[in-house]
Amino acid sequence: MPLTKVFSFPTPDKVSLALDQFLTQASSEAIAQTGKFTIAFSGGSLPTSVAKYLKDNQTIDFSKWYVFWADERCVDYDNADSNYKLVKEEFLDKLSNKIPAAQIIPISESLVNDSEAAAADYQEQLVSVFGDQKTPVFDCILLGIGPDGHTCSLFPGFPQLNEKSKWVVHIDDSPKPPSSRITLTYPVVNNAKKVVFVVTGAGKSQTIKQIVDDKDDSKPATRVALPKGTVYWFVDDAAAQDLSVVKPSEFKL
Numbered sequence: 633m634p635l636t637k638v639f640s641f642p643t644p645d646k647v648s649l650a651l652d653q654f655l656t657q658a659s660s661e662a663i664a665q666t667g668k669f670t671i672a673f674s675g676g677s678l679p680t681s682v683a684k685y686l687k688d689n690q691t692i693d694f695s696k697w698y699v700f701w702a703d704e705r706c707v708d709y710d711n712a713d714s715n716y717k718l719v720k721e722e723f724l725d726k727l728s729n730k731i732p733a734a735q736i737i738p739i740s741e742s743l744v745n746d747s748e749a750a751a752a753d754y755q756e757q758l759v760s761v762f763g764d765q766k767t768p769v770f771d772c773i774l775l776g777i778g779p780d781g782h783t784c785s786l787f788p789g790f791p792q793l794n795e796k797s798k799w800v801v802h803i804d805d806s807p808k809p810p811s812s813r814i815t816l817t818y819p820v821v822n823n824a825k826k827v828v829f830v831v832t833g834a835g836k837s838q839t840i841k842q843i844v845d846d847k848d849d850s851k852p853a854t855r856v857a858l859p860k861g862t863v864y865w866f867v868d869d870a871a872a873q874d875l876s877v878v879k880p881s882e883f884k885l
């Protein structure tokens with residue numbers, strides 16, 4: 633039975649603080665076991681939340697981190713819509729090169745005008761770190777949700793939800809701009825050791841309820857379920873206010 637743990641905190645700041653503690657432990661465990669920590673970031677509101685304390689973390693051995701993106705908009709790196717730009721500005725630039733450049737793996741900028749090629753190329757980037765024998769097992773994938781329940785760039789009712797074999801797919805008609813994107817697929821997301829949804833604010837409280845309590849399958853985030861891992865929700869009390877069946881638990885490392 634896939635495991636889900638919901639942690640709720642009084643403020644967005646406390647969510648960021650807890651994420652810093654959580655990632656310190658997850659990173660240290662993974663490095664002890666495998667010598668590296670593989671993580672994928674989402675864009676949107678997530679990078680600011682995650683980076684708030686993490687960027688100043690002096691305990692983590694960032695030299696062992698491999699940083700990917702859970703989804704990306706097909707735009708140049710300097711475009712305001714770029715998830716890479718967001719993570720770079722909020723987090724990577726503040727780490728003073730502690731993560732070797734070769735271990736930071738964004739979409740290829742030269743392919744942003746051909747999303748299908750960009751997705752195939754990104755899958756090759758995954759192969760270069762994880763090998764091509766088995767579906768990648770990320771140590772941690774950080775996800776957000778949209779008000780429609782989308783996560784990564786997996787949107788309600790779209791064919792990308794049915795992908796069974798590719799690790800990365802493209803979308804050229806995203807209902808949320810920009811229209812061209814690439815995204816990790818369920819086979820990769822659901823093969824991770826840990827997936828962490830980070831959500832704050834009352835605006836998404838009903839969406840969280842539909843996903844966590846009601847298990848509404850029409851919301852793509854509901855289908856994130858890890859047979860061999862754990863799905864965590866790090867939310868503030870405003871976002872958790874409508875949860876009833878699954879009460880947020882006390883956060884303990």
Ligand SMILES: O=C1O[C@H](COP(=O)(O)O)[C@@H](O)[C@H](O)[C@H]1O
Nearest residue numbers: 674675676677678776777778784
């Ligand atoms: O378009 C996207 O949206 C989701 C949610 O973003 P948020 O700003 O509502 O938190 C994000 O997780 C995804 O990476 C992004 O491409």
